[in-house]
Amino acid sequence: MTTVIEDIQKDAKQRMQKSVEALKSELVKIRTGRAHSSLLDHVTVEYYGAEVPVNQVANVSASDARTLLVTPFEKGMAPKIEKAIIQSDLGLNPASQGEVLRVPMPALNEERRKELVKVVRNEAEQARVAIRNVRRDANSDMKTLVKEKEITEDDQRRGEEQIQKLTDQFVAQVDEVLEQKEQELMAI
Template sequence: MAINAVLATLETKMEQSIASFASNLTKVRTGRANPSLLDTVHVDYYGSMLPISQVANLSLLDARTIGIQPWEKGMGAKIEKAIRDSDLGLNPSSMGDLIRVPMPAMSEERRRELTKVVRNEGESAKVAIRNVRRDANDAVKKLVKDKLASEDEQKRSEADIQKITDRFIAEVDRLVAAKEQDIMAV
């Protein structure tokens, strides 16, 4: 495996870490309604536990309300129960075939708690990125040890690896700052 392959693998793994982090951030609730908040809620559908998005249409009715339109008549009560039982703190209400899920206003204290959660997620993402950097550096050292690369190439590639790492850590910081701003916006 050449140094170029190590760098390509490094970028791919770091991009996966960023994607995973961004996915985790969508689960942190802000004051605004977002259908992706319900991605973690599963409902019993004929013995199978399925995400709500697979048994109903999710839409935004307004900035603070999610609308859920079940595809089958009997699913409304099950969907409501699944949302109430989830740890999201949401209270859905039925209006005929449509289920409305209003987002409760968040207190200042709760907003501060959520920013701490976001920062911790950010730190975890940075640790994952640094672990990928360490693995890449180890792979380059192994190439030098096996005489498949020179020490000059090792120094150059370590500098490249650090530049890539810095770029991805800056991306994590940017995502954290954007999410914190989103949470603190009233």
Template sequence: MINDIKADAESRMQKSLEALANNFGKIRTGRAHPSILDSVSVNYYGADTPLNQVANVSVLDARTLSVSPWEKPMVPEIEKAIMKSDLGLNPVTTGELIRVPMPPLTEETRKGYIKQARAEAENARISIRNIRRDANADVKDLLKEKEITEDDDRRAQDEIQKITDKFVAEVDKALSVKEADLMEI
């Protein structure tokens, strides 16, 4: 029973870490990366559709993305959707190809992105601590129902704390990597 609780807590903490990595992917660095446009939705025949389902997004060079729509009439719609997104990007259309140059980051925008990255990391830490709280509550319930001893309870809480510390350390490591990436010129 205790092992099930620990395994469940660990898998949920791993999902929090994956969500953090996904959120970090949305924070723009100075380099071009196709995942930057993952949050962009295009009006495709009346339905909001993710950009990667109506066009091919690829990296042209270190500072430029290329978006090639699968249907020619979608070019203006995609261009409009990229401009409307809060990414601060200005697409340039050349025929059927849309080029999206990445503007260089100023010191001020870098600091803003670092602040955003720190907030995302703190949300991940909070999520991990909430999972720890839930797991400890489950262990306490087993103790109340006299299914485990007090020694088992203490040991389980210590092990859950070790798992929590491991995942919080991974969040901190991911944050320091992202900060270094953002401050790189």
């Protein structure tokens, strides 16, 4: 009987973990003042009729703390990559130097930093909501099992306590990720 509850808990834990991972991947896209090669991960460029991420058609590296270096694998790709970076929502202006693109990171002013903190907090809240939705689904699965007399009400209560502990654990992880990103954004 408890294996059914364990399955529900295991599924809930995996889904909550995915929510935290999704938050982390979203926050990587939110730019701080530092250059980081993963900044261009979600920028796509047209390559032989298909949209592919920049990092699949070029080498992206940080040449220093404020500059990304983009070196295309093929000679004709530099203008396409430059256009894709300009059209992205990152607000970056690459400078072409022959076949190499230099992408300087503009310094963030105080107002922009505060805007980004609001965006980060919103992303974190969405992750918390997703985690709570997983908790609700797991608890509802347990109620269904009680109605079908597959588990006892005591089992249900114990299972719900475990799900709540998982929820608290993953919400704490979200808060930790949020705090790190806020500090990163506000650091000059």
